[in-house]
Every structure is written in C-alpha cells, then in structure tokens.
Amino acid sequence: RRVETLRIVTTVTFLLTLIFGIALIKSILRDIRNEQHIAELNKARSDFLYVASHQLRTPVSLITGTLSEFMEGDFDASPPEERKRMLAAAFHKAKKLTNIVNGILAASHMDNFGDFSLPSNVAITAVDVRALTKDGCETLKDKADDKKLTLDYRSITASDKPVLVKGSDQYLEQAISNLIDNALNYTEHGFVRVELRKVNNKLILQVIDSRIDIPHED
Numbered sequence: 254r255r256v257e258t259l260r261i262v263t264t265v266t267f268l269l270t271l272i273f274g275i276a277l278i279k280s281i282l283r284d285i286r287n288e289q290h291i292a293e294l295n296k297a298r299s300d301f302l303y304v305a306s307h308q309l310r311t312p313v314s315l316i317t318g319t320l321s322e323f324m325e326g327d328f329d330a331s332p333p334e335e336r337k338r339m340l341a342a343a344f345h346k347a348k349k350l351t352n353i354v355n356g357i358l359a360a361s362h363m364d365n366f367g368d369f370s371l372p373s374n375v376a377i378t379a380v381d382v383r384a385l386t387k388d389g390c391e392t393l394k395d396k397a398d399d400k401k402l403t404l405d406y407r408s409i410t411a412s413d414k415p416v417l418v419k420g421s422d423q424y425l426e427q428a429i430s431n432l433i434d435n436a437l438n439y440t441e442h443g444f445v446r447v448e449l450r451k452v453n454n455k456l457i458l459q460v461i462d463s464r465i466d467i468p469h470e471d
Contacts, residue, residue, distance in 0.1 A: 308353050308427060311434055312346035315392075319343040342392055349430070352423045380422045381415040382429075382456060386449050389430045396437050403444040404437070416449065418456060429458065436462040 319339050322328040328336060390406040397404035418425075436445040443463025450457050 305353065305357055308431065309350065311393075311396075311430075312349045312353075315346045315395075316343050316350075342395075345388070345392060349426070352427065375421050375423065377419055377421060379417040380420050380425055382418055382425065382458070383413070383416040383449060385422065385426050385429050386447060386458065389426070389433050390447055392430070393433050393437060396434075397445065400437065400441075402437060402440055402442070404433075405444060405446040407446065407448045416456060432458070432460045436460045436464075440464040 319328075319342070322331070322339065328339070331339070387406060390404055394404055433445065433447060440462040441464065445463075446459075446461045448457075448459045448461065450459075
C-alpha cells in the first residue's frame with residue numbers, strides 16, 4: 254500500500270509539475286510575443302511619424318513662403334497671373350494638409366500598423382491620374398526652379414484626355430507628390446523627369462532623376 258500510495262503521489266506531483274511548467278512556458282512565450290509586438294508597433298509608429306513629418310514639410314513651406322510674400326509686399330507687385338498661381342498653389346497645399354491630418358487620425362485608430370486599409374469614409378472613385386501627376390509637377394515647379402533643376406513632365410499623349418483608375422484621389426495625390434518631391438530633395442543638379450505611360454493594360458508612373466543611383470546590390 255505504501256509503495257502504491259507513493260507511486261500515486263509521485264505521479265500526481267509529476268503531472269502537477271508538468272501542468273504548471275507548461276503554463277509557465279506559455280506565459281513566458283506570451284510575454285515574449287507581446288514584447289515583440291510592442292517593439293514592432295513602436296517601430297511602425299516611428300516610421301509613420303517620419304513619413305507624416307516629411308509629408309507635412311512641403312505644404313507648410315509653400316504656404317509659409319506665400320504668406321511671406323504678402324507680408325513683405327512682393328505679392329502686390331507681382332503680375333495678376335503670378336498672384337493667381339501662388340494663391341492656387343497655397344490653397345492646394347492647405348487642402349493637402351487637411352488630407353494628411355485626416356490620414357494621421359485614421360492611422361491612429363489602426364490596431365495593427367502592418368495591415369493598412371483605407372478609412373471607411375474615403376471614397377473610391379474614378380481618378381484622373383494624368384491630372385494628379387500634372388498638378389503635382391506644377392505645384393513643385395518652384396522648388397525645382399529654386400534648386401536649378403529641370404522638372405520635365407511627359408504624359409501618354411499631348412492631349413489632356415483623362416487617364417482614369419479606380420482609387421482614392423487623396424492618397425494617390427499624396428503618393429505621386431511624394432515621389433516627385435523625394436526626387437527633387439535628393440537631386441543636386443540635372444533633371445527630374447516624370448513619365449506617365451501605358452504598358453499592356455497597366456498604367457506606369459515613373460520618376461527618373463539624374464542623381465547617383467542606389468547600388469544594385471543594395
């Protein structure tokens with residue numbers, strides 16, 4: 254009886270130890286996963302804030318520059334067409350700021366920064382990519398001129414016939430403007446060429462510049 258009782262106690266002790274051990278291992282693994290998830294979220298948030306600040310810099314600079322023209326009196330001395338262009342560019346950038354802020358607010362509600370989907374209030378419509386690309390080039394022309402760069406826009410044809418895709422004009426406009434703006438930021442001399450063309454059934458947007466290319470191995 255003593256041997257049988259000892260065997261039962263030993264077996265029960267072993268099973269309890271095994272159960273507690275498994276629970277402890279699960280708890281440790283869960284903590285590790287949580288720490289990894291938190292680290293991933295922190296990195297994603299840092300990356301997002303960097304991108305957001307980059308997007309905010311250009312419209313703020315343009316609006317500030319336009320307002321400085323008002324304050325210094327140069328605006329009134331400019332030709333009417335130039336004043337109209339400057340006001341239109343500032344208004345366009347103010348709208349872009351609103352879109353960026355809305356995007357930041359939408360991103361702040363995402364549980365997982367790795368899975369991005371458009372906010373429910375963003376409309377998916379037929380977007381004229383030609384118009385967005387042309388507007389992006391015109392808006393950034395002053396920046397190119399300041400750096401003495403040639404900003405060259407080449408579309409599919411010489412006409413202004415719309416080139417439509419389904420999407421969000423807000424996010425497509427941001428993406429296109431960022432591509433052109435990045436090229437201008439990192440090109441010190443020469444040109445930035447923006448090309449819009451069709452290949453088979455796809456619409457291809459290329460931003461080509463004269464800076465030193467990233468090495469192939471990188």
